[in-house]
Amino acid sequence: MRLNVTNHDRDSANLRYVYPVISRRAGGVSIGVNLNTNNACNFRCVYCQVPGLVRGKAPQVDVELLRAELRAMLRDVVHGDFMERCVPEGVRRFNDVAFSGNGEPTSSPKFLEAVTVVKEVLEEFDQVGKVQIILITNGSLTDRPEVERGIQLMQAINGRVWFKLDSATRAGALAINDSKASVPARLERLERVARLCPTWIQTCLFARSGQPPDETELGAYEDVVRRLRDAGVPIQGVLLYSLARPSLQPEAPELSRLDAAWLEAFAERLRRIPLEVRVTP
Numbered sequence: 001m002r003l004n005v006t007n008h009d010r011d012s013a014n015l016r017y018v019y020p021v022i023s024r025r026a027g028g029v030s031i032g033v034n035l036n037t038n039n040a041c042n043f044r045c046v047y048c049q050v051p052g053l054v055r056g057k058a059p060q061v062d063v064e065l066l067r068a069e070l071r072a073m074l075r076d077v078v079h080g081d082f083m084e085r086c087v088p089e090g091v092r093r094f095n096d097v098a099f100s101g102n103g104e105p106t107s108s109p110k111f112l113e114a115v116t117v118v119k120e121v122l123e124e125f126d127q128v129g130k131v132q133i134i135l136i137t138n139g140s141l142t143d144r145p146e147v148e149r150g151i152q153l154m155q156a157i158n159g160r161v162w163f164k165l166d167s168a169t170r171a172g173a174l175a176i177n178d179s180k181a182s183v184p185a186r187l188e189r190l191e192r193v194a195r196l197c198p199t200w201i202q203t204c205l206f207a208r209s210g211q212p213p214d215e216t217e218l219g220a221y222e223d224v225v226r227r228l229r230d231a232g233v234p235i236q237g238v239l240l241y242s243l244a245r246p247s248l249q250p251e252a253p254e255l256s257r258l259d260a261a262w263l264e265a266f267a268e269r270l271r272r273i274p275l276e277v278r279v280t281p
């Protein structure tokens with residue numbers, strides 16, 4: 001196996017829960033943890049790249065198998081020849097462990113246990129504080145007590161949350177994420193998470209039927225981020241990106257990428273709030 005930035009096949013290591021990828025955003029190796037082995041999510045984003053996505057929640061997790069897989073992967077990455085064997089020169093750096101699977105990780109009944117396993121295995125390999133633990137979440141379930149406890153635990157081990165906010169309007173979230181949650185409810189969850197663990201807002205922007213997001217959408221987004229900032233919510237910044245790989249949803253033919261110049265122009269607007277904004281076209 002030789003990894004590249006487009007090989008995000010979760011079966012690439014032939015493991016159930018753990019998969020290595022090269023993260024173009026991070027410029028290094030990310031070890032993904034997929035708790036949604038049933039390809040189930042409580043959102044249905046039009047740009048989603050999960051094959052055979054179904055509506056639902058993550059299944060039960062064999063926590064000891066997760067531990068064994070993570071141990072085997074870290075043994076290879078930290079002490080073995082994984083980097084030389086599988087990773088191109090220039091990105092041979094172990095960057096993070098990311099809860100980022102084929103669905104919403106916090107819908108797992110074992111989310112808290114899974115974070116605990118990651119913490120314990122990273123401690124075994126003396127990697128706490130050296131790599132980040134990233135939770136990539138749509139944020140819809142983060143106010144559940146056991147999810148909050150998992151996020152608190154992440155904070156103690158160099159954790160980061162990437163909280164999805166693709167639109168700051170109810171109509172936009174419905175059209176993009178098929179989510180009926182109100183904007184205030186989403187912002188309340190975002191604020192709670194940001195106060196528990198360093199949190200970045202992650203936003204996917206794209207054109208639909210050739211049209212980029214309109215001024216109503218962009219203005220609402222800017223306004224919401226500004227209000228969070230003014231209210232002292234400790235948001236680390238915003239991660240803006242567009243479609244890196246094709247959607248596997250029926251809407252795929254309608255969607256197209258926005259180029260780096262478009263994303264940078266919007267990023268500049270947000271930076272004037274002021275706010276840190278990172279762009280990955």
Ligand code: SF4
Nearest residue numbers: 041043044045048103
């Ligand atoms: S939240 Fe993530 S996994 Fe769920 S539908 Fe959206 S892109 Fe897919």
